[in-house]
Amino acid sequence: MRNMSDDHTHVQEFFTARAAGWDSRFPDDGPAYAAAVAESGLRAGDRVLDAGCGTGRALPPLRAAVGPSGTVLGLDLTPAMLQAAVRAGRQRDGLLLLADVAALPLRGESLDAVFAAGLIAHLPEPARNLRELARVVRPGGTLALFHPVGRAALAARQGRRITSDDLRAEGNLGPLLARSGWHLTSYVDEDARFLALAVREA
Template identity: 80%
Template structure:
């Protein structure tokens, strides 16, 4: 891994053991966000920055037993927590950088990213790499179980104009990377931006 990831790995390594216990009620929000992606049985989907794999069971339900679910994360401790939780039964776990995926062009039908954008060191390049691995017409869901204002309040900070997840910032960022945003919701109870891979 590059130096760009040192802070991210340290942050999540320190929190991996009790990550799920800190957010015990988020499951239905993950399920609803996955449902809005419009995945179909047999699809191939990546949970980018999967952490402890909380989305993997919901992605498995969406694509069915004939589909393929991948979970990629660069923090070994988070993937170990996913295994302890039994979530490797829902998909294949990959210790890898989502900015350099070991996947062929256009092999994915969709990408799910919970809390992903704020941890990407080069957001435009990294979102472009996700687009490379997704077929034209495939979906990207950028999700967080609370909205931007609620998250800022939880972290004791104020929202600023340079927040990448603000719609005026996120829409052109996605467009530059090959995605067209088709839905944007920033509510107290969730953040969800859905985008489609341009052909």
């Protein structure tokens, strides 16, 4: 059985070491985030969670999408990433929470949507963690799984090959989401971005 605290420590160490320079490493990702948010179907007044928000790059477009009457939450496991979000002024666009997606400090069905950039590769128990995201979203609400580059481009950047067990492959992701309370409705995997959209099932 996997030790959850070891998973958490590994993720925190990985992102703590990279937090200060994260935004400067990927300075051109802003338009891709904005485009993904625009396609996620958010409306004025919606309540949305940025799960694994990191330095909060999605928070400004999420705030623009839901407007002043909406609610934007940014949640991350790594204090250094949230500190970087504050330094960038992104706490003005959403409430920042230090918490784990495995145990969200939110009521059931309290959200309209979840946006998650680069999250799925870091989930220690993907099916269980996606079920926890489903718990806090109302039936008919949405999930956007995003990355500013596609699977092949990301693998090349990391000096590796895509393997058949890649969770983000459409043939793996669809069934995984279905087991977790979601229905995959849209899937795009191209060099410039990865975006999978799903709806919370009743």
